[in-house]
């Protein structure tokens with residue numbers, strides 16, 4: 001079994017924007033990471049036992065059939081203390097790690113803001129639009145309980161949201177499974193593209209919803225001569241991403257834009273990509289984004305969005321419910337609806353041909369020092385189309 005290569009916060013990938021943490025802060029981050037792992041490995045499996053041994057038999061007895069979908073499973077699981085307790089603990093853990101991260105970032109925010117400022121020696125650029133209006137599906141809530149979400153700015157040239165995101169966010173909740181730079185998703189994208197489209201040699205790549213660029217920079221590793229651009233609606237993440245990329249030696253452009261309607265010309269990209277992005281938008285936005293993607297692609301170009309699998313690809317209603325947890329508990333209201341969407345219809349309406357649309361699974365990647373493409377145990381869902 002492949003094991004994640006980082007198991008403590010002190011082992012997290014260093015760069016110039018990374019916050020300083022004292023002993024207690026680092027210990028608390030490690031405690032939360034281990035709590036998430038414990039919940040996943042020790043408590044989570046109890047749900048299946050409970051469901052198979054008690055909840056499903058009781059449902060069958062009462063209705064003469066099994067629950068038909070995740071909504072019916074949820075209704076009966078909500079009566080179970082074990083399920084409710086697990087949910088409460090998971091929400092507590094999420095809120096707790098955010099309040100920890102917020103304190104860490106706040107006490108050094110002035111310093112982080114100063115560090116992020118563009119310098120003459122920079123290779124790449126960051127473009128912030130002073131008149132930018134972020135979409136309401138992002139500004140109307142604190143996405144996955146992140147205080148202020150991605151777009152909120154609390155100070156001049158703010159980087160707080162970016163710093164909070166990178167201070168043990170996904171790293172804590174996934175137990176380091178995406179590697180010490182949190183970039184395993186992009187290496188999974190690269191591996192899949194190189195295997196399935198070996199002749200594609202992109203000159204220009206767009207990464208949408210790039211946040212702090214975790215999964216933007218690996219595209220430069222894979223295709224060093226390509227121009228790589230990361231866009232996002234959140235200025236704080238982009239400023240942070242810029243300095244992070246510079247200090248790690250990458251030349252990338254980060255730009256504040258809405259992926260639904262970008263400033264780029266028709267047919268100006270060879271690849272338009274995203275990782276863990278679509279589920280944080282809206283139904284209408286997904287249609288707009290895919291349409292915009294087709295407009296941006298050169299003939300022969302590739303669109304690829306990486307997500308969790310749609311519910312229709314998950315056979316058992318119980319497993320569907322467990323994948324739907326974030327909709328009800330993690331302040332991610334579009335999560336469930338997005339995973340119910342007919343993505344083929346989305347791509348067809350954007351103008352892609354049926355024969356050019358791909359929906360498939362690909363292995364996760366946990367990069368290690370010696371192998372950036374080290375395959376993990378999990379699976380990503382790939383929604384792709386060529387023009």
Ligand SMILES: C[S@@+](CC[C@H](N)C(=O)[O-])C[C@H]1O[C@@H](n2cnc3c(N)ncnc32)[C@H](O)[C@@H]1O
Nearest residue numbers: 150209210211214215232233234258259275276
């Ligand atoms: C879960 S994060 C994505 C993480 C990132 N792709 C990664 O792999 O590390 C979702 C990101 O999408 C951004 N976002 C949401 N709606 C957007 C839009 N319409 N256009 C561009 N970015 C958007 C958010 O600001 C946030 O940074």
